Amino acid sequence: MRVVNSLSSETAIYSNVVAITVTPFNLTSYIYVVGAFQGWNAGSPDSLVSITGNGIYTGIINFTQGNNQFLILPAKNYNNKYATSTTVVPTSSVTYNASNNLNAPTTAGQYIVTFNLNAGTITFQAADSYSVIGDAAQGWSTDLPMKFVNDGKNNWVLTLPLVSTGSFKIRQDDAWTNSWGIPNSGTAGYGVPNTLNSTTNSNIAVTKSGTYTVSFNAPPSVGGAGLTTTTYSVTQ
Template identity: 40%
Template sequence: MMKRYLHTVLAAGCVSLLMLASCKKDETKLVADPANAKGGTLAASASTLVLTKATETTTAVTFTVTQPSFGYPAAPTNTLQLDVSGDNFAAPKEVVLAAKAGSVVYTGLDFNALALSLNMKTGVAAPMQVRVKSQISTAVAPVYSNVVTVTVTPYPLISYVYVPGAYQGWNPATADSLKSATGNGVYTGIINFVGTDLTYKITTAKNWNTAYGDAGSGAVSTTASSNLTAPAVGNTQLVLDENKNTLTMKAYQISIIGDGALGWDAGDDIDMTFNNGTQTWSGTATLKASGSIKFRLNHAWDTSYGGANGVASTTAGNIAIPADGKYLVTFSEATLTYTLTKQ
């Protein structure tokens, strides 16, 4: 009887062990494999783009993307990186792609804006490098696609806003302008405010249909009724950012100074006039070959430019005068060039 009982107990134990064994399930973990992660692939529909205003609404280029591999199914963030050739993506322009997007399409206008944002010269063919950065988290290093090179010739995309105010009779049709060289919504210019009334507004055209007023704390709005006010009489640099609806203002005067003109002392500056259309400063001065000159900002030495052979620099020496006489002098901070034209 005891033997039979033991047999029954042993049998039951075996059944229990079998049940435990059959119920146990190994846990499967999905773990990224950074060592074997691979970037996706990138292809461009064109390798050479000559962009023009006439074709700005048509498709210029399509980039086709395949997804990267991190060793398990993942939803990476893919970012298109664009940079000029030779910069090695040190500070690329980045465009985050839609989730699982297989392609991205650019019109001529949009891709031209990207090229200009990389400071590519208009009318000049130059290589642009493009790749895709893919990342699943900040804890895992990103992977990159192959690099595609596209030769791009951008065109100028210039837009303007206007600054009517008391300084010129509140007439938008004749008001000076602020300029956006790339059409990116950021407008810069220098306005010479005169008189005792320094109020003004900024219009998007040479009329009063749409005008920016003062919304307070450096903000502007097309619904604000209050006028904007310059900080002081004289040349003032205005920077309007339509993307952020902000406006910054600061005094900005370039002058000629040196013993090739009136001298190096305070009060010897010869103020120049700014042209918002050409983005250049100009002025006439009687110059002496026995001396030299520099250009400086706001009658101070914090920012000054010397130069030689028409090329200006903040690190260059004084500018030599070729001969005594009256000169038309021009200077461009945008291109760091100057001219001395004898009259």
Template identity: 35%
Template sequence: MKTRHYLGIMLLFIALFQSCKKDETRAILASDEGIKPATLSLDKNNVTLSKDNAKDTVLHLTMIQPDFGFQAAVTNVLQFGLKGDNFKTVKEVVIPSGRTTVGFTGYELNSYLLSLGVPTGTASDFDVRLKSSINAKITVVFSALASLKAVPFASTSYLYVPGAYQGWDPATAESLVSPTSNGIYTGIILFPEVNSEFKITTERNWANSYGQTADGKIAFNGGGNIKAPRAGNLEIEVNTTANTISFKDHNWGIIGSATPKGWDADTDMKFDNANQVWKLTVSLTAGEIKFRKNHDWGTNFGGANGTLAAGGANIAVASAGTYTIVVDFNANTYTLTKK
């Protein structure tokens, strides 16, 4: 009986040892060497974009999820870059969780490609890849490149927003932009106070304008002054087909040990609609900063060497001084220029 008892203990010990070895193997598979990047394929590699196919789905991508060696929630981001540029200028599009196929309309693809600064009406070559990550401790991996040749079309149009916030001058007013000229215009404007009044003009003059007729409704060459529902940076969307206007908070600020408010609160930036960048001139101390949206950690960017990364590392500020900060969330770049 003792022999059986000892034999049972030995078998249990061997089983536990083997289980530990399996866990050890699984940890090794989770190392950089064991990671398998996602695979990406496009249903076409040559597309001509125009207003005629702008509402059609013009490009499909199919992907196989990456394998990090263990079960984990993966974030996949599709990157468009200029061919041979090594993604120095990049447009990123987050792929919804769990999706293995995604389609893009002509409007969507056109706006992505135009954000890279390519000319319209002529073919340009692009590199496309998937960036996959699970957390900051595991190396980001990239799929093999897919090639795309595309001809974007010119379609950008503007509206202008003169109002009390800038002295009612259409010539210097902030703008709303429609990248696809589809009647939907957006822009971000800093209003100093609630109920700050403004109108919307079609040119930088008062020849034609939109006013408000009811909450969320506007009329061409009619209605009264429109009122900002609250103070702060507000993203305005105007639909000139439906004659509607809406507002939502859209603010970016800096936070961190180098900023005036430390890690306790944001110092807000201002959006430059004409150049589609966020700007701030501010006194900083030696320390660290990050960029945060709408005063919340749900969306934040860090980075290094002028390149932004979602949820990335704190950005170092080497010495105290007055800095001009410019951030481009389309290209995911930033500059800190000491005066």
């Protein structure tokens, strides 16, 4: 690098060139979510992520029936917390080390949670969910819910036993309106490794029985929005 100094558009003085070493660092930051939905375990919390470190944290949290109370922690302990001083349900304002638990909506389900640390606000939006279904798992009438990983990579993950005598698909909101399988010939994604198609497709086969982790890439969405093609993985 060098420094330039000018008194006018026609006069400039340059310094000698100096070599510097620049090390980039990741701006991504996390805060942690504990509550009745996970047993108030600060040692194994869920999380919200701010990809650019701008103080706005988002993620999807699955609030189970009757378990809508929670807290946000800056670290994996109860030394400090983000809570609320109100009793409004769902909570809209957040205060550092306030006395009341935060409240998600009382209706159970997956919610996009957005916590604005700068403004001290929190919002909830019902999110589409994804599940594994098929006779390779627990049958074509049983949806096994996947968990959204709050790290900015938009992956839904589930570890489960699968058997080689069956196959499975991934579907949205426990319905066949949007579902994904292996692309058939002549359709989008056909022949592309690790790609699923939501239009014309076949079941996902299991070649060997065992315990697998199924990962499915789908960004947070609301109201049944579906992807035509997306990526997935099945690893043992």
